[in-house]
Amino acid sequence: MAKIKKLLTDPINLNNPITMQVLGICSALAITVKVEPAVVMSISVLFVLGMANVLVSLLRNTIPTRIRIIVQLVIIAFLVIIVDQVLKAFMYDVSKQLSVFVGLIITNCIIMGRLEAFALGNKPFPAFLDGLGNSAGYGMILILVAFLREFLGFGTVWGFKVIPEAVYNIGYSDNGLMILPPMALIVVGVIIWIQRTRTKELIEN
Amino acid sequence: MNVQSNSYTFIYASVMVLIVAAALAFTATTLQPIQQENIRKEKMQNILTSVGIECSRDEAVDLYKKYITTSYVINSEGGIVEGVEAFKIKLAIENKKVLAERQLPIYECNKDGAIYYIIPVRGKGLWGPIWGYIALEGDYNTIFGAVFDHKAETPGLGSEISTAWFQAPFKGKKIFDETGKLVSITIVKGGADPNSPYEVDGISGGTITSKALETTLLNSLQPYESFFKSKAE
Numbered sequence: 001m002a003k004i005k006k007l008l009t010d011p012i013n014l015n016n017p018i019t020m021q022v023l024g025i026c027s028a029l030a031i032t033v034k035v036e037p038a039v040v041m042s043i044s045v046l047f048v049l050g051m052a053n054v055l056v057s058l059l060r061n062t063i064p065t066r067i068r069i070i071v072q073l074v075i076i077a078f079l080v081i082i083v084d085q086v087l088k089a090f091m092y093d094v095s096k097q098l099s100v101f102v103g104l105i106i107t108n109c110i111i112m113g114r115l116e117a118f119a120l121g122n123k124p125f126p127a128f129l130d131g132l133g134n135s136a137g138y139g140m141i142l143i144l145v146a147f148l149r150e151f152l153g154f155g156t157v158w159g160f161k162v163i164p165e166a167v168y169n170i171g172y173s174d175n176g177l178m179i180l181p182p183m184a185l186i187v188v189g190v191i192i193w194i195q196r197t198r199t200k201e202l203i204e205n
Numbered sequence: 206m207n208v209q210s211n212s213y214t215f216i217y218a219s220v221m222v223l224i225v226a227a228a229l230a231f232t233a234t235t236l237q238p239i240q241q242e243n244i245r246k247e248k249m250q251n252i253l254t255s256v257g258i259e260c261s262r263d264e265a266v267d268l269y270k271k272y273i274t275t276s277y278v279i280n281s282e283g284g285i286v287e288g289v290e291a292f293k294i295k296l297a298i299e300n301k302k303v304l305a306e307r308q309l310p311i312y313e314c315n316k317d318g319a320i321y322y323i324i325p326v327r328g329k330g331l332w333g334p335i336w337g338y339i340a341l342e343g344d345y346n347t348i349f350g351a352v353f354d355h356k357a358e359t360p361g362l363g364s365e366i367s368t369a370w371f372q373a374p375f376k377g378k379k380i381f382d383e384t385g386k387l388v389s390i391t392i393v394k395g396g397a398d399p400n401s402p403y404e405v406d407g408i409s410g411g412t413i414t415s416k417a418l419e420t421t422l423l424n425s426l427q428p429y430e431s432f433f434k435s436k437a438e
Contacts (some may be wrong), residue, residue, distance in 0.1 A: 064214040068246035071221060071302065078225050082232055089236040092243045092262070101360075150361075179410045 006030040007129040011137035014201060017110045018141040019192045026157030028142055029184040031101055036194035038146035040094060041101055046132065048079045049111050055079075056119040063120075073106075075130025077205050080105050102187045110138055169195050245271040250291075253336035254352040256314045256321050273323075276312040279326040281305060283432035290362035292386075296327035296336065296425075307429050314340065321349050324429060331413045333357035335366065335421060339381075340343025353418065363414030380426060387430045389423040392416065 017023045031037050056063075056076050063071050082104045087095035095102070105111070114134050118125040150156055152175050155163035163172070177183055196202045207213060243262070250265040253272060260268050276291035281304045289309035299307045312323040320343055327336040328413035337353035353366040365371050375390065379402045380389045388403050392415040397404035 018408070032360075039428045049330065062208065062217070064208055064217055066209070067218055068216070073280055074221060074225055081229055083238075085232050085236050089239040089243070092240075114435065176409055 004129060007126055008133040011133040012140060013199065015133050016137040016141065018138055018188065019195055023113055024108050024138055025110055025188070027104060028145060028188060029181045032142055032146040032149055032184050033153070033179050034150045035143060035146045037101065038142045042135065042142055044083060044102060044105055045108060045138060046135040047083060048076065049106050049114060049135045050131040051079050051113060052076050052115055053119040053127040054124045056115045057124040059121060060120050068120065072112060076111055077106050097148055110134060141188070141191065144191065145184055148187055149178045149184065181194035235405045236272065251352050251354060252312055252323055252338050255323055255340040255350045256316055257350050258316065272316055273312050274315045278308045278310050279432050280309065281307060281428045281431065283435045290345060297334065298327055300327060304308050304428060307428055324426065326421055326425035328424055330355050330358050330417045331363050332359070335414070335418055345437045346379050348375050348378045348380065358386065358414050359411065362408065363407045363413040365411055366414060366418055371408060378405065380400050387427060389426050390419065392419045
């Protein structure tokens with residue numbers, strides 16, 4: 001039981017794929033301008049990573065070592081295309097919002113990293129939990145960064161105006177720098193900084 | 206069985222590719238009719254939105270029949286081309302043709318007794334195609350409404366062309382200046398002159414898409430120029 005809990009919680013804090021392993025940074029920069037796409041992206045990654053981990057784990061004893069990366073890529077691409085096609089047919093509006101990002105899941109190094117590091121050497125159930133934990137850790141940072149950028153950059157959250165007109169009238173204005181990619185990197189850096197100061201295990205001598 | 210042998214690796218790879226290809230081909234062909242239907246309904250929905258009729262995608266089919274009284278195809282000289290259905294014309298193909306051969310669709314909408322002329326526009330955005338519909342009033346000059354959409358513009362930035370706050374200021378703008386020259390609409394970075402009938406605001410952080418849309422509008426409206434002029438007189 002403790003092991004199961006560890007599989008789920010470790011990637012959220014101590015072994016977070018973005019802040020500790022610094023993986024998946026490109027998508028963290030690209031789609032964190034607004035909260036909504038960040039949430040949909042997190043859910044899609046959750047589905048793809050969970051399924052891919054289980055599939056690779058099931059096949060782990062049959063995959064020839066020399067082509068294992070290719071096999072993993074084919075499985076990820078397969079799942080992503082299925083997600084894309086199903087969204088286009090049954091959830092057309094969501095698929096339009098995600099547009100190019102569905103395809104970009106294939107290149108998310110967190111997925112490849114978990115398949116290679118965990119699914120290839122573990123049974124399907126732990127692999128599934130590992131997938132859930134890691135996509136949760138990824139999604140959490142993504143949504144946090146997106147929230148800060150949308151709030152400071154547009155004054156909105158999920159597209160709704162949250163900063164009242166009165167605040168603008170006394171001289172406040174949205175920070176246009178927040179919506180540019182470099183600020184995402186700086187926000188991620190600040191999150192890493194805070195996390196490292198607050199977590200004892202991470203303080204280096 | 207030796208999992209690492211060459212022959213096993215080859216067979217494994219081939220079988221895997223075959224299974225995945227078959228599964229994907231099956232999914233794609235099964236879902237294609239539903240996807241095509243979505244796209245067709247969305248086109249009707251977009252055409253209706255340009256004249257200010259808000260509706261869901263499913264309602265669009267009935268409302269389209271009700272409001273769009275006729276549609277026809279013209280050529281760049283302003284003459285009607287017979288025997289072509291406007292709704293089936295693909296602008297992506299037409300835009301590649303030389304001007305004289307292009308087939309230009311027009312949709313006529315009768316809303317509350319007034320006739321509006323809806324012109325489809327299409328061009329290149331930053332990452333992929335952008336398109337939309339411009340509804341003109343009876344003078345073939347004043348814009349009654351506009352709707353834009355895109356395939357892959359940056360979410361939150363360029364993709365804002367498909368939102369209401371960006372599209373609403375197009376209403377009431379004019380495409381011909383006082384001398385009768387087709388000037389189309391200029392999308393201004395840093396705020397449009399509120400008194401100018403030819404300018405609208407651009408998108409912060411989405412300047413390339415804004416400028417691409419400006420070019421798209423001009424290029425798409427120009428072939429209609431002689432038709433508009435002959436009708437307006």
